[in-house]
Amino acid sequence: MHSTPQQREGRLLLAPLVAFLIVFLSFPALVDIVYALSDVTFQTMRAPQIVGFRNFGVVLADPEFWAACWFSLRFGVLTAIIECGLGLALAIFLSPIVSRHGWTLALIMLPMMVAPSMVGLMYRLVLHEFAGPLPHYLTLWFGTSPAFLDANNAFWTLVVVEVLQWTPFAFLLFHVAYISIPAEIREAAAMDRATAWKILWRIELPMMKATIAIALGIRFIDGFRVFDNVFGLTGAGAGGSTMSLSIYIYQSFFKGGQIGQAVAASVLMFLASLVVLYGAAVLKAQLDRRRMAA
Amino acid sequence: MAQITLDGVNKVFGKNTVIPSLNLEIGKGEFVVFVGPSGSGKSTLLRLIAGLEETSGGRISIEGKDVTMTPCGERGLAMVFQSYALYPHMTVRQNMAFPLEMVGESKASTAAKVEDAARVLDLTRFLERRPSQLSGGQRQRVAIGRAIVRNPTAFLFDEPLSNLDAALRGSMRLEIMKLHQQLESTMIYVTHDQVEAMTMADRIVVLNHGVIEQVGTPQELYERPANLFVAEFIGAPKMNRIGGRIAAAMGAETIGIRPEHLRIVEGEGTWQGSVELTENLGAESHVHVLCGEAGSLVVRMAGAPSVKAGDKINLSPAEGFTYRFDHEGKALR
Incomplete structure (x- = not known):
């Protein structure tokens, strides 16, 4: 095989990236696969015994795994939809202010600057049944306060906390998409007798469609794999009520010492996300083909 | 209506x-x-x-x-x-x-x-x-x-x-x-x-x-x-404007002559000048001429330019196509 100088140069320039991927991705991936197929604890980490797919069977038969999956899915979908809905509404309503006074953007971005685990810890204090200021004042003013962190309410408390922290992210994406719609397009629509409502639904939202899909996707992924703020706020929660998939993996790894099962669960999570991504890609290709045919 | x-x-x-x-x-x-x-x-x-x-x-x-x-x-x-x-x-x-x-x-x-x-x-x-x-x-x-x-x-x-x-x-x-x-x-x-x-x-x-x-x-x-x-603004190339004594002699602050109304003449003309450069557009040509007191003037002529840079030539405006303007730029009729 002959290769042109350009090809040789390309390979040379690619080499560091390939080395990086081998060192930082394939080594952990290899270890992951071996552990997932082995009986392994902290004591036997250097000498895993291959046991085939037993770990996967154990994980799939574990009701806690399915509960954690359900929690993560519900949490991911709900927070993604609420964050994007709020972010979109804010981006549209605040755009006259934000585009005129750029500094207000920094104000809106503030929640994103706080580390999620800190957010978890902060709300743990603020909402604490005995020590927290919020339950204290609610009891003082209304005579009663909901138990924010008990098994019934913890899920919704977490949803609100997540939404408060990450709506600004969705807002930022939508703000950029909204202001990048040319003014002349809105003016043309106004000349065409479209009302403000019609302009929003028929012109602006369709033009922001790609951004909306991306924002929903990113926020779903972030919500689905949620760990730090949930861990800081409620841990696995009362009776495992707030055990996300990440927390399930963490707990069976570090607390249960069942490394094989924990890694098997993570492999399952990886496979599930691959299926979802592949499905989305196929769906998009089909839609594109249908559009081209039309 | x-x-x-x-x-x-x-x-x-x-x-x-x-x-x-x-x-x-x-x-x-x-x-x-x-x-x-x-x-x-x-x-x-x-x-x-x-x-x-x-x-x-x-x-x-x-x-x-x-x-x-x-x-x-x-x-x-x-x-x-x-x-x-x-x-x-x-x-x-x-x-x-x-x-x-x-x-x-x-x-x-x-x-x-x-x-x-x-x-x-x-x-x-x-x-x-x-x-x-x-x-x-x-x-x-x-x-x-x-x-x-x-x-x-x-x-x-x-x-x-x-x-x-x-x-x-x-x-x-x-x-x-x-x-x-x-x-x-x-x-x-x-x-x-x-x-x-x-x-x-x-x-x-x-x-x-x-x-x-x-x-x-x-x-x-x-x-x-x-x-x-x-x-x-109207007309291309732009109308030539001439001020100073030449305009004053015609009772105006400024006079304007369109490039198409300037002629290159044999023998004695109104103004003498030397050709700075010529632009050939095929169907017509624009000749830029530096004339002492009248300043830089553009002449529009049909076809290829008959003169070249450095040539000494004589120019005359066409009769009746000189525009006169007062000190505010208003046309004098």
């Missing part, structure tokens, strides 16, 4: 007066061109008529009805924008159907009108395409189609050809003129290009700093410019 009347219309942005009080009447079926350099307020004036900007004072009426406070959609006007402003997520058909859909026109009648407009503009083959799949000229035609389907009282064009290359600009210019003959509707057209203004307009409105310098037919503007600004 005037169809669109501007009565004392003015526009102020903050402390900046863009258009001082201005009066203008536009007749039914007229093709009026607003022309002027950038910053002359021509686009602002068009946007005031369209209703995309609010007036700071004065009255705008269309067909005898005061529309000063009427929102832009309800003035019965259609606008073609410089950037075309097509809806990128819609097909050509959907783009052209949009204004009809907004007024609740029936599906059948919408389809018929879109097909008609597409036929007129030669867009039938492209109806299912998206704007991104079209060339600049095709996009411009879609924008015009979107305006036509509404059957508006008047069409407003905001520098519609300035994003096209020169060849396409020429052919689109003809298409718009043909469209005007076909539809016989009022058109207001904004441009900074005096060639577009001269070739297309029934009447030209020359604007400078928001003030109307002159309104008239292309011929009037060319033959009897009201002032130095109009005289220099």
